[in-house]
Amino acid sequence: MVAQAAKQVVQNLLDKGQLAEYGSNRTADQLSDNNQIVINDGASQGEAPMCKVYVFPDRNKFRVRVVDTDTGKKKNYVYNTREEADAAVPKLEKEYRRPVGVLLSEALDQYYKYMEEKGNRPRPIQTTKDRFGVFFRGQEKTMTGEFTQTLAGDVWQKFITTPGRFTKHVPSVNTQSSTLSQVKTFFKWVGTKRWLKGDINPFGAIEVLGRRKRGKLQLVGIDESKKFLDKVEELARKGDVGAVAAATALLMGMRASEITDRLVCELDDGGKMFVITSAKTEAGIRRLKIPEALQPMLQALVSGRNGDERIFGDVDRQWLLKNVKRCCKLAGVRIITTHGLRGTHASLATAAGCTGESVAAALGHDSFAVTERHYAKAESVSGARVDRVTDALN
Numbered sequence: 425m426v427a428q429a430a431k432q433v434v435q436n437l438l439d440k441g442q443l444a445e446y447g448s449n450r451t452a453d454q455l456s457d458n459n460q461i462v463i464n465d466g467a468s469q470g471e472a473p474m475c476k477v478y479v480f481p482d483r484n485k486f487r488v489r490v491v492d493t494d495t496g497k498k499k500n501y502v503y504n505t506r507e508e509a510d511a512a513v514p515k516l517e518k519e520y521r522r523p524v525g526v527l528l529s530e531a532l533d534q535y536y537k538y539m540e541e542k543g544n545r546p547r548p549i550q551t552t553k554d555r556f557g558v559f560f561r562g563q564e565k566t567m568t569g570e571f572t573q574t575l576a577g578d579v580w581q582k583f584i585t586t587p588g589r590f591t592k593h594v595p596s597v598n599t600q601s602s603t604l605s606q607v608k609t610f611f612k613w614v615g616t617k618r619w620l621k622g623d624i625n626p627f628g629a630i631e632v633l634g635r636r637k638r639g640k641l642q643l644v645g646i647d648e649s650k651k652f653l654d655k656v657e658e659l660a661r662k663g664d665v666g667a668v669a670a671a672t673a674l675l676m677g678m679r680a681s682e683i684t685d686r687l688v689c690e691l692d693d694g695g696k697m698f699v700i701t702s703a704k705t706e707a708g709i710r711r712l713k714i715p716e717a718l719q720p721m722l723q724a725l726v727s728g729r730n731g732d733e734r735i736f737g738d739v740d741r742q743w744l745l746k747n748v749k750r751c752c753k754l755a756g757v758r759i760i761t762t763h764g765l766r767g768t769h770a771s772l773a774t775a776a777g778c779t780g781e782s783v784a785a786a787l788g789h790d791s792f793a794v795t796e797r798h799y800a801k802a803e804s805v806s807g808a809r810v811d812r813v814t815d816a817l818n
Contacts, residue, residue, distance in 0.1 A: 475520035479509055490516055524569025525619030531568050532556060535610055545702070547681055555603050556610070559583050568619040571611070576626035580604075590742055597634040604632055640764040642771060648757045649674065649768060650817055653717075655755035660721045666747030668721045669736050673748060673762050675715050675814065677769030680741040680762040689731030695723045715814040772817070 478489040486509035488501045501516070503509040525531070539549050563579060583603070587594055595603070604627065611625045620626070643649045653674060659667035672683050682700055690699045696719060698712040714722065725735055736744075744762050752759045760768070 475517075477513060477516060479513065488512055488516065490520055492520070523567040524621050525567050525614070525617075527564070528560060528566050528568055528571075529564040531614055531617075531619060532560070532610075535613060538613065547702075552606055555606060558588070559603055559607060568614050569621050571620065571626040573624070573626050573629060576630065580627070580630050590745070597632060598636050600632045600634075601636055604630060640767050641758065641760045642764050642768040643674075643757055643760060646772070646817065649772060652752065652755045652757050653817055656751050657717070657721075659751065659754070665725065665736055666743070667751055668718075668725060669739075669744050670748045670751045670765070671718055671721065673744070673765040674769055675718050675817075676712055677766050677773070678712070679766065680744050683762075684734070684736055684739050684741060684744055686735045687731065688726045688729050688733050688735055691722060691726055691735065695719045695726075717814060 475493060476491045478491070480487055480489075482502060486503045486506050488503065488509050490499050490501070491497070501509075501512060503512060536549060536553060539552065560579070566575075584595055584600055608625060608627050611620070611627055614620055615623065615625060643652060653671065656664075656667040656671040656674075660671060669683055672678060673680070676698070678698075678700075685702070686698065686700075690701065691697075691714075692699045692711070696714055698714055700710055700712065702709065722735065741762065748762045748765060749759050
């Protein structure tokens with residue numbers, strides 16, 4: 425009877441316009457356990473409600489009551505007029521709203537673990553970490569549910585207009601495309617965790633403007649390659665470790681990470697072979713013949729050292745890139761990247777008579793793994809390739 429009487433009082437207030445109403449249409453039958461009408465649940469679409477808000481007259485004033493749905497604790501706010509109470513409700517909703525999702529930093533950590541469990545190799549995972557570290561810089565404490573299309577657009581614009589720390593240039597179209605693809609994949613995964621508001625990928629509508637470039641800038645033919653090789657050999661004789669690494673990039677066509685990650689124990693057969701036990705792809709695991717010109721340089725670096733030490737020390741791809749560019753400058757040739765030397769090697773090998781299939785197989789490309797697996801051993805393919813490149817340069 426008491427509850428019914430209370431409902432009737434509230435309904436009369438609603439009819440007279442004396443009780444503020446928020447959210448969806450409600451009636452006096454929508455009473456809580458304490459017989460007060462719930463005006464708003466304090467949650468947006470996709471969020472778990474953290475509070476319930478009640479608005480009702482209190483003598484000659486208006487009271488706004490917020491009830492925590494987890495603890496049941498209540499807090500009251502009293503206002504002189506209905507207009508003041510109306511204006512306070514949105515602010516209170518925002519203050520008591522439970523955020524959607526998790527911190528971006530936590531989501532990223534869980535995503536990297538997911539990549540490991542899925543079987544991704546360490547190098548691609550590290551590449552993803554490096555890219556996301558740049559892309560999401562300053563957003564680590566943002567909740568995943570706060571990533572709207574507007575915020576995503578702002579983050580994207582900042583990324584494509586900010587020069588890189590090492591390159592001093594804004595990201596190229598290639599870098600933009602690769603990064604955006606990974607970001608979209610990441611947020612698709614975030615959506616499966618229900619850490620977003622709604623089902624829309626916030627980065628889904630973003631597109632890269634411009635055309636991707638195929639291939640990296642290379643040295644111009646044999647003449648420039650000889651100038652580069654002469655200079656790195658001269659520097660290597662003076663104990664320049666970076667020059668030896670640069671010579672390895674040209675003469676063997678290895679990936680940057682394959683060069684910097686090599687261990688002393690992987691220099692095999694008296695310094696005549698490299699054993700690559702881990703690589704970006706399955707096809708990258710192979711044995712490579714070391715050209716005679718490079719053998720003494722490498723042997724000088726490993727003499728008397730433990731097998732589990734890195735040949736070039738505790739360095740990374742950026743270290744190799746700096747040394748390649750330095751050697752290019754000292755040699756008086758065009759400034760190219762480590763990947764550009766890898767492309768130069770492939771071009772020289774092809775021009776010297778190696779087929780595209782054998783070059784790709786020796787370089788560790790997946791697309792020609794069948795050739796390596798069924799028609800030739802990797803070491804024989806790489807041996808012919810290295811010999812021809814070395815012959816061309818000599």
